[in-house]
Amino acid sequence: MGYKIDEYLRQDKLPHIWCPGCGHGTIMGNLIRGIDKAKIDPDKTVVVSGIGCSGRASGYMNFDTLHTTHGRAIAFATGIKLANPELNVIVITGDGDGTAIGGNHLIHGARRNIDLTVVLMNNHIYGMTSGQFSPMTPTGDNATTAPYGNIDQNFDLADLTKASGASFIARGTAYNTRQLIEIFAEGLLHTGFSFIEAISQCPVNYGRRNGLSSAVDMLKCQRDSSVNIRKWDSLSKEEKKGKFPTGVLYKEDKREYTEMYQEIIDSVQEEAK
Amino acid sequence: MKDKIKLLQGDEAVVEGAIAAGARFFAGYPITPASEIAEGLAEKLPIYGGKFIQMEDELASMACVIGASLSGLKSITATSGPGFSLKQENLGLGMMIEVPCVVVNVQRVGPSTGLPTSPSQGDVMQAKWGTHGDHPVIALAPSSVKETYELTVNAFNFAERFRTPVILLLDEIVGHMREKVVLPDEEDIEIWNRKKPEVGPENFNPYEETDGLVPPMPNYGEGYRYHTTGLFHDRTGFPRGTNEDAKNLMDRLMAKIEGNMDIISLYEEDIRDDDEIIVLAYGSTMRSAINAINQAREAGIKAGWIKLKTIWPFPVDYIKEVGRRAKALIIPELNRGQIIKEVRENVFGNAEVHGINKYDGTLIKPEEILNMIQEVK
Numbered sequence: 001m002g003y004k005i006d007e008y009l010r011q012d013k014l015p016h017i018w019c020p021g022c023g024h025g026t027i028m029g030n031l032i033r034g035i036d037k038a039k040i041d042p043d044k045t046v047v048v049s050g051i052g053c054s055g056r057a058s059g060y061m062n063f064d065t066l067h068t069t070h071g072r073a074i075a076f077a078t079g080i081k082l083a084n085p086e087l088n089v090i091v092i093t094g095d096g097d098g099t100a101i102g103g104n105h106l107i108h109g110a111r112r113n114i115d116l117t118v119v120l121m122n123n124h125i126y127g128m129t130s131g132q133f134s135p136m137t138p139t140g141d142n143a144t145t146a147p148y149g150n151i152d153q154n155f156d157l158a159d160l161t162k163a164s165g166a167s168f169i170a171r172g173t174a175y176n177t178r179q180l181i182e183i184f185a186e187g188l189l190h191t192g193f194s195f196i197e198a199i200s201q202c203p204v205n206y207g208r209r210n211g212l213s214s215a216v217d218m219l220k221c222q223r224d225s226s227v228n229i230r231k232w233d234s235l236s237k238e239e240k241k242g243k244f245p246t247g248v249l250y251k252e253d254k255r256e257y258t259e260m261y262q263e264i265i266d267s268v269q270e271e272a273k
Numbered sequence: 274m275k276d277k278i279k280l281l282q283g284d285e286a287v288v289e290g291a292i293a294a295g296a297r298f299f300a301g302y303p304i305t306p307a308s309e310i311a312e313g314l315a316e317k318l319p320i321y322g323g324k325f326i327q328m329e330d331e332l333a334s335m336a337c338v339i340g341a342s343l344s345g346l347k348s349i350t351a352t353s354g355p356g357f358s359l360k361q362e363n364l365g366l367g368m369m370i371e372v373p374c375v376v377v378n379v380q381r382v383g384p385s386t387g388l389p390t391s392p393s394q395g396d397v398m399q400a401k402w403g404t405h406g407d408h409p410v411i412a413l414a415p416s417s418v419k420e421t422y423e424l425t426v427n428a429f430n431f432a433e434r435f436r437t438p439v440i441l442l443l444d445e446i447v448g449h450m451r452e453k454v455v456l457p458d459e460e461d462i463e464i465w466n467r468k469k470p471e472v473g474p475e476n477f478n479p480y481e482e483t484d485g486l487v488p489p490m491p492n493y494g495e496g497y498r499y500h501t502t503g504l505f506h507d508r509t510g511f512p513r514g515t516n517e518d519a520k521n522l523m524d525r526l527m528a529k530i531e532g533n534m535d536i537i538s539l540y541e542e543d544i545r546d547d548d549e550i551i552v553l554a555y556g557s558t559m560r561s562a563i564n565a566i567n568q569a570r571e572a573g574i575k576a577g578w579i580k581l582k583t584i585w586p587f588p589v590d591y592i593k594e595v596g597r598r599a600k601a602l603i604i605p606e607l608n609r610g611q612i613i614k615e616v617r618e619n620v621f622g623n624a625e626v627h628g629i630n631k632y633d634g635t636l637i638k639p640e641e642i643l644n645m646i647q648e649v650k
C-alpha cells in the first residue's frame with residue numbers, strides 16, 4: 001500500500017537533524033504512515049513534543065505543532081484537547097522526557113484516560129545531551145554518567161501505564177515498520193489515553209558505549225529481542241529472558257475524560273435553564 | 274440590575290472578573306490562599322460552557338493553560354508563592370511563544386512554605402524576574418475587591434491585546450477580604466479579543482509583524498498548521514539558530530510591551546500642587562497609605578499618594594517626574610524593599626526615598642506610615 005507521506009511532512013525543513021542510523025526518523029515516518037492509514041483530518045491534528053532528540057519531530061510534521069518544555073508535552077496536550085475535544089492530539093516524547101522529568105504527567109494523563117496518542121521514542125539514553133543514562137537505560141549498561149555501569153532499575157512502561165489507567169497500550173520497534181504503522185493507526189483511532197512505546201536506536205550515544213557500534217547491529221538486536229504478543233504467552237520464563245513483547249498489549253473500552261466533562265457541562269446547563 | 278451588588282472576597286472577584294472577561298478555561302493546583310479561585314471557577318465555568326481541570330502539579334497547570342489558549346479559549350490559572358516558583362519555566366515559554374493567559378498569584382510570606390496564611394508582597398521581583406532570561410512582563414496589583422474585579426478584566430484584555438501571559442498579583446489580604454462590590458453591566462465592560470489572521474494558511478507566518486508588533490493568532494484546528502517553539506525563532510515560527518533572529522525577537526517582545534506604556538501603565542494619584550511628601554504603594558498596603566495621608570492632611574501636612582495598579586512594566590517616566598517635584602517619597606511594602614529599588618533608581622537622588630517594610634506576616638498600619646510622614650516632613 002502506498003502512503004501519502006509527503007503532504008504530512010514539511011519538505012522545506014528536511015533533511016532532519018537526527019544522526020545517520022538514528023531510529024527516530026524511521027519512527028516519525030511510520031507515525032505519518034499511521035496517520036495516513038487512520039485517515040484523521042490533518043487540519044484537526046496537533047502534534048506536541050517535549051525536549052530532546054524526539055522533541056524535534058514536531059518541527060518536521062505538517063500539522064499544528066508545538067515544541068514545548070522538557071517533560072511537559074502531555075500537560076500542554078491536555079489543555080489543547082480539553083479546550084477543543086474535536087482535535088486529534090498526538091504527543092511525541094522520549095524516555096528521558098517522558099519517564100524522568102515528565103513521568104508525573106505520563107501517569108496522570110493515563111489516569112484521566114484523556115484522548116491523547118502518546119508516542120514515546122525509547123532510545124534508552126539521553127541522546128541530545130550526549131549519553132547520560134535515563135530511567136530506561138538497562139541496568140548494567142554504560143553511559144557518560146554511569147561510567148562504572150548503571151545501577152538504576154528500569155520501568156516496564158506497559159505495566160506503568162496500565163497501572164496508571166491508560167486504555168490502549170502498545171509497543172513496537174523501529175525495526176518492524178509494518179507492525180509499528182498498524183499500531184500507530186490503531187492507537188490514533190482509539191478513544192482514550194493511547195500509549196505507544198516505540199523502541200528506537202541511538203548508535204551515537206548509546207550503542208557505541210554498549211557494544212553495538214552500528215545502527216544495523218542495533219536493529220538486529222531489536223529484531224532478536226522482540227516477540228509478537230500473540231506468541232509471547234507461549235514462551236517459557238527462560239525463553240522470555242532478555243526479550244520483550246510487541247504489538248497491542250492492552251486495550252479497554254473506558255470512559256474518556258473530555259466526554260465526561262462535556263456531560264457535566266450539559267447537565268449543569270440543563271439545570272440552569 | 275439584579276444580582277449586581279455582591280459581597281465578595283478578592284479571590285471571588287477574580288472568578289467574577291474572569292468570567293466577565295470571557296475566560297473559559299482554568300487549570301490549577303490547590304494552594305493556600307488561592308484555592309477559592311479554583312473552587313469558584315470549578316463551579317462557574319461549566320455553566321458558561323467553559324472547562325476546569327485540576328492538574329497533577331503547578332508545572333502542568335501552567336502548561337495546560339497555555340495549551341488551552343492555543344486551542345482558542347481565554348485561560349487562567351491561580352497559585353501562591355511556592356506554586357508561582359514552579360510555574361516559571363512554562364511561564365517563560367508562554368512569553369516566548371506569545372500565548373495570552375492570566376496567572377494569578379495570591380502572595381503569602383516566603384521563601385519556602387513560609388507563612389502560608391499571612392499576607393506578603395514578596396513576589397514582586399519574582400513576577401518580573403522569575404523565569405530565566407530577559408523577557409517581557411505585565412503584572413497588575415489590586416488593592417481592593419472592586420479593583421481585583423477590574424484588574425482581572427484588564428489582565429485578560431492585556432493578555433489578548435498584547436499576546437502575552439499577564440500576572441495578577443494579589444496578596445492574602447486582598448484575596449481573603451470581603452467587600453461590597455457593584456459589578457458593572459455586561460455591556461459596560463470593555464473586552465479585547467486576540468487578533469485573528471486576515472490571510473489564509475498559504476500566506477500565513479505566525480510571528481510576522483503585520484499590523485503593529487503583535488502578530489495575529491489563529492486557533493489550533495483552523496487549518497493554519499503552524500509551528501511554535503520555545504527556541505528563538507523567526508517570523509515563520511521555526512528556529513534558525515541565528516544571533517540576528519534572537520535579537521530581533523527579543524527586541525520585538527520587549528517593544529510590544531514597553532511601546533504601549535500609555536495603555537498598560539495603570540496608576541492613580543492624589544497629589545495637590547504643593548504636596549511635598551508622597552506615599553507610593555500598591556496592593557493591600559495602599560489602604561493604610563490612603564488612611565495615613567488623610568490623617569496627615571488633617572494635621573496640615575502637605576502629603577499625597579500614588580497607587581500603582583500596574584507594577585510591571587514600571588512607570589519609569591512618571592516616577593522620574595514625581596521625583597523632581599516631591600521632597601520625599603515613602604514606599605511601604607510587605608517585603609524587605611522591592612519596588613523601592615525601582616523608585617530609587619528613577620528618582621536618582623532628586624527626592625529622599627524612605628521604605629517601611631514588614632515581612633513577618635503582619636500588615637503595615639496607617640499609624641506607621643503617619644509616623645514616617647511626620648519624621649520626614
Ligand code: SF4
Binds near residue numbers: 019021023053123128
Ligand atoms: S543522539 Fe542518538 S537519538 Fe539523538 S539523533 Fe543522534 S542517534 Fe538519534
